[in-house]
Amino acid sequence: MTELKSQSCEACKADAPQVTGDELASLQKEVPEWALVEKGGEQQIERTFKFKNFAEALTFTNKVGDLAEAEGHHPALLTEYGKTTVNWWTHKIGGLHRNDFIMAARTDELFGE
Numbered sequence: 001m002t003e004l005k006s007q008s009c010e011a012c013k014a015d016a017p018q019v020t021g022d023e024l025a026s027l028q029k030e031v032p033e034w035a036l037v038e039k040g041g042e043q044q045i046e047r048t049f050k051f052k053n054f055a056e057a058l059t060f061t062n063k064v065g066d067l068a069e070a071e072g073h074h075p076a077l078l079t080e081y082g083k084t085t086v087n088w089w090t091h092k093i094g095g096l097h098r099n100d101f102i103m104a105a106r107t108d109e110l111f112g113e
């Protein structure tokens with residue numbers, strides 16, 4: 001099994017199943033820093049990255065934005081002084097898809113992990 005961070009998003013259809021059960025647990029283990037949250041009734045994964053100041057947080061935010069544009073899969077991004085919070089989920093299916101875990105792993109790599 002190749003590592004999540006070396007994978008790219010697959011095309012996701014509106015009728016694609018959400019990740020649940022054993023698959024969800026297994027994917028979560030590959031991105032242990034990410035919390036499983038629910039917003040607006042939809043499951044997401046969330047991580048807050050810490051920085052020295054706002055400028056560094058904004059630079060990271062833009063790197064994640066570039067990654068999202070390259071993959072055609074987009075997060076919610078909250079940029080504040082000294083931190084950026086990233087939420088991944090798949091709007092089309094109203095929950096979590098394997099793509100979101102790939103993007104979380106790719107986000108960790110941008111942070112230098």
Ligand SMILES: C[C@H](O)[C@H](O)[C@H]1CNC2=NC(N)=NC(=O)C2=N1
Nearest residue numbers: 072073074075089090091092093
């Ligand atoms: C048309 C466009 O490719 C789609 O709307 C993409 C855009 N980015 C996306 N990002 C996320 N997170 N979920 C989606 O379902 C999604 N769909």
